[in-house]
Amino acid sequence: xxxxxxxxLCDAARAAGRxxxxxxxxxxxxxxxxxxxxxxxxxxxVDALLRxxxxxxxxxxxWLSEETPDDAHRLxxxxxxxxxxxxxxxxxxxxxxxxxxxxAVAEDGEVTAAVxxxxxxxxxxxxARGRGATRNGMPLRASDAAALAGARVLATKPSLDxxxxxxxxxxxxxxxxxxxxxxxxxxxxxxxxxxFTFRPSWEWDIAAxxxxxxxxxxxxxxxxxxxxxxxxxxxxxxxxxxxxxxxWQEIVARQGTDRAQRPA
Numbered sequence: 001x002x003x004x005x006x007x008x009l010c011d012a013a014r015a016a017g018r019x020x021x022x023x024x025x026x027x028x029x030x031x032x033x034x035x036x037x038x039x040x041x042x043x044x045x046v047d048a049l050l051r052x053x054x055x056x057x058x059x060x061x062x063w064l065s066e067e068t069p070d071d072a073h074r075l076x077x078x079x080x081x082x083x084x085x086x087x088x089x090x091x092x093x094x095x096x097x098x099x100x101x102x103x104a105v106a107e108d109g110e111v112t113a114a115v116x117x118x119x120x121x122x123x124x125x126x127x128a129r130g131r132g133a134t135r136n137g138m139p140l141r142a143s144d145a146a147a148l149a150g151a152r153v154l155a156t157k158p159s160l161d162x163x164x165x166x167x168x169x170x171x172x173x174x175x176x177x178x179x180x181x182x183x184x185x186x187x188x189x190x191x192x193x194x195x196f197t198f199r200p201s202w203e204w205d206i207a208a209x210x211x212x213x214x215x216x217x218x219x220x221x222x223x224x225x226x227x228x229x230x231x232x233x234x235x236x237x238x239x240x241x242x243x244x245x246x247x248w249q250e251i252v253a254r255q256g257t258d259r260a261q262r263p264a
Contacts (some may be wrong), residue, residue: 002105002128005058005113009103010126012053016046016101017119020086028093038089043067046085046101054081054103061105064235066204072233079107080231084204087116088179097121102181104207106230114208116181125185125212133188133215142218145193146246148172148254153243154183154195164198167254180240184209187242188216194243196251198223203235213242225252 020042029041047067055063058081062074065083074080081103086092088099097120105113116125125140127133133140145151153172162169175192177183183195184206201222207230210220222228223239241251 002112003131005105006115006126006128008054008057009105009113009115010124012050013101013103013115013117013124015053016050016085016103017117019049020046020092020099020101021119024092024095030093038093039067040086040089040093042092043086043089047083050081050083050085050101050103054083062231064203064231066202070235074231075233077231079105082106082111082203082207082230082235084181084202087181087205088177091178096178098177098179098182100179100181100185102179102204102208104211104230106207109229109231111207111211111228111230114211116185116208116212118179118182118185123185125188125209127188127212127215129211129215131215133212135185135189140188140212140216141190142188142213142216143190143193143244143247144217145244148194148247148250151193151243151247152191154186154192156197158199159197165254170250170254180205181209184213184220184242187218188213190216194218194241194247194251196223196239196241196243198239200236200238201240203230203232203237206237206240210240210242217244218242219245219248221248221252224255 023042062077062080084102092099101117112129220242222237
């Protein structure tokens with residue numbers, strides 16, 4: 001039931017957006033996690049809100065979120081919510097507008113419904129498997145660019161380090177956004193020809209955006225070109241590549257076969 005799950009995710013994302021915006025007017029209560037990444041009171045409040053809303057509506061679904069201690073119970077569930085309460089927390093703290101809520105449902109390892117909401121931009125990306133992708137209700141279509149040379153890509157500077165490109169660093173027009181979910185949305189709407197990162201990527205960062213990009217006509221995979229699978233015991237993928245089909249093929253081909261042996 002991807003369509004009904006999508007409606008549920010849209011409603012929950014809007015509620016999350018309202019709560020996150022309310023929290024911006026007070027003390028953000030920033031603390032550091034064990035990996036030194038920041039978390040705010042808003043991250044935790046939105047996480048609790050989403051878990052209450054979504055789990056009440058689908059009590060048989062598992063739960064995986066950046067801000068909830070992981071529970072192996074999710075591995076026994078065919079369906080699981082995969083959530084990043086605020087993707088781009090540093091952007092949120094800085095008062096910028098490029099943070100997002102990323103919500104997805106995966107069934108047997110494949111994402112079937114997905115929403116990425118940027119409250120400060122009033123921008124809602126949504127997709128259900130086999131039903132296409134939209135931005136604020138309007139259909140999306142990914143770029144049809146065929147050549148990596150000169151392509152508009154979203155990537156961090158380290159992703160263009162020579163160690164990742166044994167066949168030569170591509171000549172691309174690079175931009176960046178803090179939120180991986182937002183980067184995937186921008187690929188879905190064709191504003192950029194592709195995005196990639198070769199660092200291990202948490203499922204909650206990429207689950208929703210990968211379906212949105214794919215339903216808009218892009219190809220999405222891990223950094224080696226392998227199919228993305230979700231609700232894994234260790235919820236990370238080996239990077240992510242999402243791009244127009246021709247560019248995706250070239251990115252994967254230029255990685256070569258020895259990337260797993262090169263340093264991250």
